[in-house]
Amino acid sequence: xxxxxxxxxxxxxxxxxxxxxxxxxxxxxxxxxxxxxxxxxxxxxxxxxxxxxxxxxxxxxxxxxxxxxxxxxxxxxxxxxxxxxxxxxxxxxxxxxxxxxxxxxxxxxxxxxxxxxxxxxxxxxxxxxxxxxxxxxxxxxxxxxxxxxxxxxxxxxxxxxxxxxxxxxxxxxxxxxxxxxxxxxxxxxxxxxxxxxxxxxxxxxxxxxxxxxxxxxxxxxxxxxxxxxxxxxxxxxxxxxxxxxxxxxxxxxxxxxxxxx
Amino acid sequence: xxxxxxxxxxxxxxxxxxxxxxxxxxxxxxxxxxxxxxxxxxxxxxxxxxxxxxxxxxxxxxxxxxxxxxxxxxxxxxxxxxxxxxxxxxxxxxxxxxxxxxxxxxxxxxxxxxxxxxxxxxxxxxxxxxxxxxxxxxxxxxxxxxxxxxxxxxxxxxxxxxxxxxxxxxxxxxxxxxxxxxxxxxxxxxxxxxxxxxxxxxxxxxxxxxxxxxxxxxxxxxxxxxxxxxxxxxxxxxxxxxxxxxxxxxxxxxxxxxxxxxx
Amino acid sequence: xxxxxxxxxxxxxxxxxxxxxxxxxxxxxxxxxxxxxxxxxxxxxxxxxxxxxxxxxxxxxxxxxxxxxxxxxxxxxxxxxxxxxxxxxxxxxxxxxxxxxxxxxxxxxxxxxxxxxxxxxxxxxxxxxxxxxxxxxxxxxxxxxxxxxxxxxxxxxxxxxxxxxxxxxxxxxxxxxxxxxxxxxxxxxxxxxxxxxxxxxxxxxxxxxxxxxxxxxxxxxxxxxxxxxxxxxxxxxxxxxxxxxxxxxxxxxxxxxxxxxxxxxxxxxxxxxxxxxxxxxxxxxxxx
Numbered sequence: 001x002x003x004x005x006x007x008x009x010x011x012x013x014x015x016x017x018x019x020x021x022x023x024x025x026x027x028x029x030x031x032x033x034x035x036x037x038x039x040x041x042x043x044x045x046x047x048x049x050x051x052x053x054x055x056x057x058x059x060x061x062x063x064x065x066x067x068x069x070x071x072x073x074x075x076x077x078x079x080x081x082x083x084x085x086x087x088x089x090x091x092x093x094x095x096x097x098x099x100x101x102x103x104x105x106x107x108x109x110x111x112x113x114x115x116x117x118x119x120x121x122x123x124x125x126x127x128x129x130x131x132x133x134x135x136x137x138x139x140x141x142x143x144x145x146x147x148x149x150x151x152x153x154x155x156x157x158x159x160x161x162x163x164x165x166x167x168x169x170x171x172x173x174x175x176x177x178x179x180x181x182x183x184x185x186x187x188x189x190x191x192x193x194x195x196x197x198x199x200x201x202x203x204x205x206x207x208x209x210x211x212x213x214x215x216x217x218x219x220x221x222x223x224x225x226x227x228x229x230x231x232x233x234x235x236x237x238x239x240x241x242x243x244x245x246x247x248x249x250x251x252x253x254x255x256x257x258x259x260x261x
Numbered sequence: 262x263x264x265x266x267x268x269x270x271x272x273x274x275x276x277x278x279x280x281x282x283x284x285x286x287x288x289x290x291x292x293x294x295x296x297x298x299x300x301x302x303x304x305x306x307x308x309x310x311x312x313x314x315x316x317x318x319x320x321x322x323x324x325x326x327x328x329x330x331x332x333x334x335x336x337x338x339x340x341x342x343x344x345x346x347x348x349x350x351x352x353x354x355x356x357x358x359x360x361x362x363x364x365x366x367x368x369x370x371x372x373x374x375x376x377x378x379x380x381x382x383x384x385x386x387x388x389x390x391x392x393x394x395x396x397x398x399x400x401x402x403x404x405x406x407x408x409x410x411x412x413x414x415x416x417x418x419x420x421x422x423x424x425x426x427x428x429x430x431x432x433x434x435x436x437x438x439x440x441x442x443x444x445x446x447x448x449x450x451x452x453x454x455x456x457x458x459x460x461x462x463x464x465x466x467x468x469x470x471x472x473x474x475x476x477x478x479x480x481x482x483x484x485x486x487x488x489x490x491x492x493x494x495x496x497x498x499x500x501x502x503x504x505x506x507x508x509x510x511x512x513x514x515x516x517x518x519x520x521x522x523x524x
Numbered sequence: 525x526x527x528x529x530x531x532x533x534x535x536x537x538x539x540x541x542x543x544x545x546x547x548x549x550x551x552x553x554x555x556x557x558x559x560x561x562x563x564x565x566x567x568x569x570x571x572x573x574x575x576x577x578x579x580x581x582x583x584x585x586x587x588x589x590x591x592x593x594x595x596x597x598x599x600x601x602x603x604x605x606x607x608x609x610x611x612x613x614x615x616x617x618x619x620x621x622x623x624x625x626x627x628x629x630x631x632x633x634x635x636x637x638x639x640x641x642x643x644x645x646x647x648x649x650x651x652x653x654x655x656x657x658x659x660x661x662x663x664x665x666x667x668x669x670x671x672x673x674x675x676x677x678x679x680x681x682x683x684x685x686x687x688x689x690x691x692x693x694x695x696x697x698x699x700x701x702x703x704x705x706x707x708x709x710x711x712x713x714x715x716x717x718x719x720x721x722x723x724x725x726x727x728x729x730x731x732x733x734x735x736x737x738x739x740x741x742x743x744x745x746x747x748x749x750x751x752x753x754x755x756x757x758x759x760x761x762x763x764x765x766x767x768x769x770x771x772x773x774x775x776x777x778x779x780x781x782x783x784x785x786x787x788x789x790x791x792x793x794x795x796x797x798x799x800x801x802x803x804x805x806x807x808x809x810x811x812x
Contacts, residue, residue, distance in 0.1 A: 020628075023624055024624070024625065024628060026621065027620075027621030027622070027624045027625045028621075028625065030617060030618050030621045031618055031621040031622050031625065031681040031685070031763065031764075032680075032681055032763070033621075033622075033625060033681045033682055033685055034682055037677060037682050038677070038682040038685060038686055041673065041676045041677035041682055041683070041686065042686060044676040044677070045672065045673050045675070045676035045677065045686075048675060048676050049672070053672065053675075075569060075572065075573040075576075076573065078566060078569045078570060078573070079569065079570040079573040079574065081566075082566045082567065082569075082570045083570060114794075115790070118789070118790045118793040118794060119786060119789075119790060120751055120754050120755065120766075120769075120786075120789055121751075121755065122754060122755050122758045122759070122766060122769060122770070123769060123773075123782065123785075123786045123789070126758075126769065126770070126772075126773030126774060126782060127591065127594050127595070127598065127773065127779070127782065128591060129773075129774070130590070130591075130594060130773070130777065130779070131587045131588075131590035131591040131594060132587045132591075135578070135579065136577055136578060137577065137579060137584070137587075140573075140577075141591075165348070165350055165351075165352040166352055166353065166354045168314065168348070168352055169346070169348060169352035169353070169365075169418075169421070170365060170368060171314065171341070172312055172314060172341060172344070172345075172346035172431075173341060173342065173345070173346075173365065173366050173368055173369045173421070173422075173425055174337075174338040174339065174340070174341035174342040174368070174369025174370075174425075175338070175365070175368035175369055175376065176338060176373060176376070178373050178376065178377055179368045179371070179373070179376035179377065182376070182377040182379075183354075183365055183368060183376065183377075183379065184354045184365070187354060187356055187357055188354050188355065188356050188357075190356075190559060191356070191555070191559065194559055194562060194563070197566070198562075206665045206666075207665070209665040209667055209668060210665060210666070210667045210755055210759060213667055213759050214758065214759055214770075214774075220667070223668065223671075227671055232675070239664060239668055239672075242663070242664065242665065242668070243660065243663040243664055246662075246663040247659070247660075247663050250659070250663075256558060256562055259554055259555060259558040260555045260558050260559050260562075358551055403551045
């Protein structure tokens, strides 16, 4: 009887493994992924990278061009996230189970958040470019809409976590809705919400590169420019600066989180 | 006129059984009343109907001469300022300090803008410090509430209720989460509030001995009905059985009661 | 009792001497100063951004109005002109394939790196190095990894899959190592005491006890990789539905097609989310 459990486990492992192989083979065929090419290209890329993809002295001349772009990208991410979080807070208050005003608004708000969250950034970038062409405003709006959905969901979770207890207590003292929001819900949830805000900024700076490639704004545009010209030394310098920026922002965020959480 | 009057109050959460079944009693100003009964008897519902946190299905409740069912939102809030409430799980904003939580009790008196900005008058702040002093929380005034023990947290809850300057304080299982020492402290404070300040106190408890020790009056509730309403002296073993049904605990209570009456 | 009366009443009861400088209600502690500073700085930077923004003569109101009309076309009249629904679904499957392969590669490599990065399984210098290395990888945006690899492998599925794998590895290494670290040290000690070697402990104790977390993190990464694969299809020629989206939007300017494709993507994303929640639930049930 006891053998049964080992047999069962081995069988379920075998099934899992065979499904895995099935999906892998299927995917390889359908994506036309040349497995051999894939693995050899790693070696090739490594060799190429070491011999070509590094910033040299000549590349440093592009600094005055890319630094303003870098700043623009960082500011764009911060601005998009900050403004999005104001709207997200409002939507989250309406949508959360504990602070909602009425069930219909709550469902509508959750629906909007879900919808916005799942629209890919690429789609936003495409559509906004048609109306706003290649201005930094396009990049800003793409990041704004992309952040709005995620932040609403994140803030709603935070508000739910605060729980109903303090709200119940303040209701019993005769406070009105706004008192309860500003004196109980917001103070309790603020650290977690700021943490989400910082997380969104970090994510947006990375996504801004992608948006930049698509919409011709910011540092992503710079990379694309040098890449398409085959000026790999310059392109590698851009990458170096992006890495420095991202790591710096992460460092600052982590320190802020350590203090406030 | 009594401070608190319940007439024929019933509450149905579903068709099957009523949470409250034609409850009628009144409480005079300055009385210390304990409500006892098994879990699910309707004690919490009863308390919450008094300040309309739960809407009664039928019946009338009047507090300080005002019928609570007819009130609009604004008047209801004004009524609630006269009714303080403390909770089993303290219901504090943990991240904020003791003094901030205590002052929350004044929000019912403030305009929307003043409340949002947290503008409290000098008098209110003075009052808060005095009340905190009486409850023995001087050392903790600027501490965050999540750094306090259970007994300290409940005292903050009491302070928050007191600063409302209430006529009546409702206590929903205030000592259920506390150890015996902290429980005694809280009950002593509640008794002092009733005796010294003349504030009516209504407490939900599941410890019969404590109810008997501190109350002027005991109301026993079972399955939503009032099955006992009288002074602790009148509470006989037979009545405890009626309140708690044939649960094993009631036999212990009866035995304890027998010892008390014997000695 | 009026408030003034009660003030006197409490004064009599209490032996508290009124501090003449009563006023402090909101104490200044490190956390609240930090929070307020952060918010003010962010607000300031936002304002600065808008102030120095080069609007390039874009009429904002007209732009917003146009966008609104565009959204309406996209979402209310979706229609594909250049391909059938069947072809679109095929492309979605291609994109899913891209996501699957990169997650697979990411998972395998992350399994080993994760073991090396777990503080209860490897020495401190090793774990620190791996964690730092992985953070560095994460700092380079995925699109850049893909484009870098495209130099050697050409713009196509190979570059996309390998390029996306970097972030998959980074993300899953962090997730796996944290799952491994959750394991009770005493279990490892017990097995070591009975003479098992490192590999045996890993495969007989560490992995089986964290398998539910590993699987759910991996599936979560799969969802993210689907979105990534769409983006790489658009930006790096990797094929799939993302490429169709790019063509419809930037080449043919066909908003109705964009709308249809967007709907498909949203639908798949929601399906993946639902499956992920179900898997999490089932795994938790199997565990308990």
